[in-house]
Amino acid sequence: MTHLGTKVIKTPRLTLRPFRMEDKEAMFRNWESDPKVTEFLRWPTAKSIADAQRVLEGWTASYQNPSYYQWAIVLEELGEPIGSISVVEQDEATDKVHIGYCIGSRWWHMGITSEAFSAIIPFLFEEVGANRIESQHDPNNPNSGKVMEKCGLTYEGTLRQADHSNKGIVDACMYSILASEYYF
Numbered sequence: 001m002t003h004l005g006t007k008v009i010k011t012p013r014l015t016l017r018p019f020r021m022e023d024k025e026a027m028f029r030n031w032e033s034d035p036k037v038t039e040f041l042r043w044p045t046a047k048s049i050a051d052a053q054r055v056l057e058g059w060t061a062s063y064q065n066p067s068y069y070q071w072a073i074v075l076e077e078l079g080e081p082i083g084s085i086s087v088v089e090q091d092e093a094t095d096k097v098h099i100g101y102c103i104g105s106r107w108w109h110m111g112i113t114s115e116a117f118s119a120i121i122p123f124l125f126e127e128v129g130a131n132r133i134e135s136q137h138d139p140n141n142p143n144s145g146k147v148m149e150k151c152g153l154t155y156e157g158t159l160r161q162a163d164h165s166n167k168g169i170v171d172a173c174m175y176s177i178l179a180s181e182y183y184f
Contacts, residue, residue, distance in 0.1 A: 001095050001129045003067040011119045014112065016071040016085065019059050023072060026080040028052040031104040040141040040165050041102060069124075073103060073116045082107050085116045087124075095131035095179075097124055101147075108143070114150040121151060125182050134176040138165060148175040152182075 009016040019027075031037045032046035032055070046052050062068040067090065072081035083103025090097045099120070103113050117135075124130040137144035139158060149155070153175035163172040 005066045006069050009119045011115050015074040018063050019072045023081050024052045024056050030082045034105050036105040037102050040138045097130045099135040113147045117151045125179050131179045136172040136174045138170045139173050153177045
C-alpha cells in the first residue's frame with residue numbers, strides 16, 4: 001500500500017478530516033459521553049472533557065505517520081464532529097485495512113455513517129492501494145452490519161468469541177469488500 005495519511009474527504013453532507021485539539025468539547029458532547037455509543041465498543045464512556053482531550057492528544061500526535069487514518073465526521077450543517085471513522089488495524093502482507101466507526105446516537109438512522117464509510121472506500125482502494133477493506137460488528141448491534149451492507153461489503157460469517165467490547169468477550173460478524181469487486 002502507498003500510505004498517504006488522513007486526507008480531507010468531502011461528501012454532500014459531510015467533511016471527513018483529521019481531528020484537532022479544539023474538537024474535544026464536540027467529541028465529548030456528541031458521542032464520547034454517550035453510553036449508547038460506547039455499549040458495543042472497546043473504550044469506556046468518557047466522564048469528562050479531559051478524557052476526550054487525552055484521546056485527541058494521541059490521535060493528533062499520530063497524524064505525522066502516513067499510515068495513520070483517523071477521520072472526524074463533521075456534519076456540515078452543524079459545523080463540528082459528530083463521530084469518527086478510522087483504519088483500526090492493517091496488514092501490509094495482504095494489503096488489508098480494518099475499519100471502525102461511531103457517531104453520536106442523535107444522528108443514528110440518517111445514513112451518515114454509510115455516507116462516511118462509502119467516502120473512504122474509493123480513497124483506500126484507488127489512492128492507498130488496499131486489496132481488502134473489512135469491518136465487523138457484534139451480532140447484538142445489527143444496525144452496524146446494515147451500514148456495511150449499504151457500503152457494498154459482503155457478510156462472510158460470524159466468528160465465535162473473536163472480539164471484546166464493553167460487553168466482554170463477544171462474537172464478531174465479519175464483512176469485507178475486495179479491490180477486485182470494487183473495480184468490477
